[in-house]
Amino acid sequence: MRLTHDDERARRICSLALDFMNARSPLPTSAIARAHYPDLREDAFRKAFSRDRAMLEACGVSLVERRQGGGEALWEADVERSFAQGAELAPAGAAALELACRPLAQDPSFPPARELRLALAKVARAFAETLAVGDAVGAGARREVATLRGCLTGRRAARVTYVDASGHESERLIAPYAFFGLRGVLYLVAGLLDESGNEVADHVRTYRVDRFRRVREEPGASFELPTDFSVDDWRRLPFQLGPTTFEAVFRVEAGREEDVRRAVDRQGRLERRGSDLVLLVPGSDVEAAASWAVAMGVRPVGPEELVGAWRRVLEGAMRDGS
Known part of the structure; x- marks a missing residue:
């Protein structure tokens, strides 16, 4: 497969991010040039590296320049600005990160794919769970997941056809809040919307993603995530799925x-x-x-x-x- 300029840049940005996230000491400018810009002259390298630093900043990895004794510039990630301090991403942020990075994380030709998966799993547990169960679902289910994930990220409602445990099929309008995985099965926590797009009180529930028969984005219908929502409140033990008895x-x-x-x-x-x-x-x-x-x-x-x-x-x- 032929890679476009954008593909090459995406790979370089991911490689740079991984290098700086894993570095134990500042990286010299010359080492960065050799590793990531081997075919560029000095002026072209400096312009490209400047653009890539801006992109890394937008992705949450902020680089700072250090100089020692008038020698060449050294670069390192700003720890306080770049790395989460004991907090996990909100569902929408985790979904957005997954959308952007999943193709590279699952690309066997991308050398640091495994390191990228591990780094993302540390940032967002939802990424680890959906990645772990993603290969277990069929092609059709993957399409439904992609649509639901897009709706979650964009805060857009989804029109779905769902089959419950008793085999009853129904159509409903839902607001996708977050995914979680359990024993190889992917679940979605979602609120119920009425036909006007308003959220129905006390109708948040868990859906098995492999039971969605059809999923499509509902034009013009959006929603807001409840301020007190946490997917951790919906994670269940293997014997807790269903009515409490x-x-x-x-x-x-x-x-x-x-x-x-x-x-x-x-x-x-x-x-x-x-x-x-x-x-x-x-x-x-x-x-x-x-x-x-x-x-x-x-x-x-x-x-x-x-x-x-x-x-x-x-x-x-x-x-x-x-």
Whole structure:
């Protein structure tokens, strides 16, 4: 495939960004010229590097010039202006970043593709999740994802045809808020809009992306992301997808508290009951909760149907291993 001038520049910008993000010391001007502008004369290099610094600045990587003892200029990324200080991108920002970088991150001919994926995953967890499950969906589903992602980024409504778990097909107008991945499945959190484009109160829900049959942008319909929205409030454990039907109670052994706390995030709570530390989590699927408990190494103590399902999972594992 023949690369255009814009393709070459995009690759150079990504390579520059990765070099400066990973550099442990300032980079000399001569080293930058050799690595990224080998075919340019000095004047052309300085003009091109100046334009590329402006583009890097627009992308959030700000370069500063350092000089030592009158020698050649040294360049490094401004840490405070370039790197997130313990914060994750908002859903729209993460989607915009993914739209711009996904082609390069998935291009096997782009040498630092793996490093780019890792860097982006550190900046936005949503990128890591959608990239991880993106290859698992079919070509049709990828088209739906691309349309939904474009609507999310541009704050535009989407007209969708959706098939629920019971097989019922319906058409609705939605406001895409954010994606998240769970066990190889991609989900979308979205609000419901009426036919005038107004958001319907208390109708935010989670959709499985592979159940969208048709998706198209709705002309002239836009929306605003709720100020208190956080996709972390919608991430679920494997046994929580669907209406809540029980509260699972698990005993957590000594030394497992931090592992369990990280695994459940905001979906459950830990409390002391006498000498025991227990985890309480609302659930929808008893069998899935039992399998999760075995995988996590926690023991359910209630309700009884969950305890029974957990025992059956253990007995099945013992039979398979004998």
